[in-house]
Amino acid sequence: MITAFARTILLYFVLMIGLRLLGKRQIGELEPTELVLTMLISDLAAVPMQDFGIPLLNGLIPIVTLLSLSMLLSACCLHSIRIRRLICGSPTTVIKEGVLQQAAMRSNRLTLDELIEELRGQGVTDLETVKYAILETSGKLSVLLYADEQPATPKQLSRDVKDDVFLPTILINDGRILRKNLRYAGLQKDWLERKVQERGFRSAHEVFLFSIDGRGNILCVGKEAYQ
């Protein structure tokens, strides 16, 4: 029992660290190779977790090898376009200038039903409104509509719009002051505590969320226990 417990913890952290080192791409499974890796790793980890007759090393070595190979392939793809095309493939245009590219669909074994289903999933019901549809290497379909089918932007309507898009900086997260963010925003702890008190809280511990955006707008949400 203790063996199962110890091996599970160890393998869990090995997998976590490994996937973390591989980055967001692995978690997002952007490429088929990454999807394969994720599937293989989970099976490899399960074997020594359950079969105590197998040395733990027999599970760790394949996992570390796979992670290293994956990182190596990613690095090669980064440096060589040829290798990238070989391993990841290239995106395929299945609708070009509003015309269905039937040969491209055949070569990717993409049926009309699948194409229409994907378009429907993205809110497109009329094929004639699509200028480009590109089947990405991750298997996702990118759809670009004709300009007159897209919602008008203020720029197209020659309207001036005040820029009100600002990224908020979180200063308090679940009662904890984020000092790094405070320094980044050029603010002091005294200022923060004063603002928190102005909103009826005694200290940062009573605040669930405190953020400030580029315009100086403050959002302060207290913890349920203190509201």
Added chain:
Amino acid sequence: MKYFLIPCAVLALILTASLWNAAYIEQDVLRWCAGMDTVDRYAQDGDWDSALSVFEQSYDEWSRRQPYLHIVVEHREMDEAEALFTSARRFAQEGETAEFRAELARLRSHLLFLCEMEQFAIENVL
């Protein structure tokens, strides 16, 4: 560049460690098998004291290697080898030559099998 060098280094380390492990186990197994051959000769001659003495030496070496071998070899194979050592010792203590020699031959084969399992060979890979 580090995303290229680090995985290369890790893979090289794993390869080197695996090859070293294969050589290390082979060295030990061949020594134990040589010991088994000596034990077998003594048993044939009826010199059970010498046979048991050399046998126990081999077993002591085997026991000392247990922690390392348990990390790299499947545990059921290790358990089987341990069982063969125990039964061979029992036959030797009772002076049963034929059974002892047969068990010794089985033990020798099993140790060679353990060694083969760790070698880098096409038949192992396929």
